[in-house]
Amino acid sequence: MKNHVWRPLYVALGIVAMILVARELYVPKDFGIHERGYMYGWHRKSDETYWKNFKVKYKTSEYCKGCHEDKYADIKGSPHGNIMCENCHGPALGHPADPPTLTIDRSRELCVRCHSYLPYKTSGRGKIRGINPETHYPEAECVMCHYPHNPKREAKK
Amino acid sequence: MITRRNFCKKTMLLVGGLAIPLAAFELFDPKKLLADKSDNARERWVFLVDTYKCTGCGFCVKACKIENEVPYDANVTRTWVERYVITKDGRTFADTPKGARDGFTTGKIALGEGMFQEIGNEDIDKAFFVPKLCNQCDNPPCVQVCPVGATYQTADGVVLVDRTWCIGCGYCIMGCPYGVRFFHPVYHVAEKCNFCYHRITKGMKSACVDACPFDARRIGNIKDPDDPVTKIIMTERVGILKEEYGTKPQVFYIGLSKEVK
Numbered sequence: 001m002k003n004h005v006w007r008p009l010y011v012a013l014g015i016v017a018m019i020l021v022a023r024e025l026y027v028p029k030d031f032g033i034h035e036r037g038y039m040y041g042w043h044r045k046s047d048e049t050y051w052k053n054f055k056v057k058y059k060t061s062e063y064c065k066g067c068h069e070d071k072y073a074d075i076k077g078s079p080h081g082n083i084m085c086e087n088c089h090g091p092a093l094g095h096p097a098d099p100p101t102l103t104i105d106r107s108r109e110l111c112v113r114c115h116s117y118l119p120y121k122t123s124g125r126g127k128i129r130g131i132n133p134e135t136h137y138p139e140a141e142c143v144m145c146h147y148p149h150n151p152k153r154e155a156k157k
Numbered sequence: 158m159i160t161r162r163n164f165c166k167k168t169m170l171l172v173g174g175l176a177i178p179l180a181a182f183e184l185f186d187p188k189k190l191l192a193d194k195s196d197n198a199r200e201r202w203v204f205l206v207d208t209y210k211c212t213g214c215g216f217c218v219k220a221c222k223i224e225n226e227v228p229y230d231a232n233v234t235r236t237w238v239e240r241y242v243i244t245k246d247g248r249t250f251a252d253t254p255k256g257a258r259d260g261f262t263t264g265k266i267a268l269g270e271g272m273f274q275e276i277g278n279e280d281i282d283k284a285f286f287v288p289k290l291c292n293q294c295d296n297p298p299c300v301q302v303c304p305v306g307a308t309y310q311t312a313d314g315v316v317l318v319d320r321t322w323c324i325g326c327g328y329c330i331m332g333c334p335y336g337v338r339f340f341h342p343v344y345h346v347a348e349k350c351n352f353c354y355h356r357i358t359k360g361m362k363s364a365c366v367d368a369c370p371f372d373a374r375r376i377g378n379i380k381d382p383d384d385p386v387t388k389i390i391m392t393e394r395v396g397i398l399k400e401e402y403g404t405k406p407q408v409f410y411i412g413l414s415k416e417v418k
Contacts, residue, residue: 035312042306054355113260
């Protein structure tokens, strides 16, 4: 057959070759199907490490206990014992090195998350002692009268 | 006699046809398909939510946003808490203001666009809170639709998003029947709950689990028969969301009600 008949074939083969070369260069070596197979497993293996190395911010109350054992014991024996320190004190991050002090949330908004009374008998919420934030000393901060580490005790002046 | 037109057609068909089987041979490699089923992973993370215990305080949402660096004031979140109020005349109200980041501090139901619905205490038949998060499905539709392999499932069952590989097409966001995915406002790629993969792989618990004062959220390993969460899932009455989709969600709920969607 004549040469001009074959020419389109070379063009097509050239395109395929270019795609294969580009794929070889662009797709990372660790890209593959891995453990979960063809349907759900396609990924770069190294991305798992990215997520495993994500920074932990909340260190839990056990971390706080290391230095603040008195405070830990104080709250653990109270009705607020189930609330972890960092819910109000903010995430520990690298404390005490960085940051040296934590920002404590003493706002009414924090307390009324649970203590704004809602009449939901079919939920745990209905069993929590609560107030109406609009009528219960709306101008005052809760911590002026209530001691958050132990609500049974009076506020520290 | 072969014409030029015919020859071009057949050449294209041949080249196209050659390219397909290269992938097809792999797709139907029986050894690899078999290996897919016999996984040797020692962990399979599952989640257990007790809707009786949840009080809608929203500490989980706050902790999640800070822990996972989801912009605090953007109206997107990896986990959220929904409130359901069913009145005596059979109407259902549901809301989740700011994903319950600041909890539920009023009895008024947020209807959106600054409108609220007041419900009298005596009209309430039942009212409860339902925390939502990624179900880490065994058959994750979001992973299946990803055209570039940027979202995937790890051996221990968690679905992750590769931030450098995601092209932001949004198929997965549309594909998730539970609506847990969104675009990250900073990275502009798909974002989702990953059970705090950086914590659970270090032996810690997810940030929302640690933040929950009422034990309403728990995380466990279903492959460990001694795990307290596994014991509850195996022996008690637990429900899952949207079972009819066949996604095999791995977040189990105690006290699920038919109103919960």
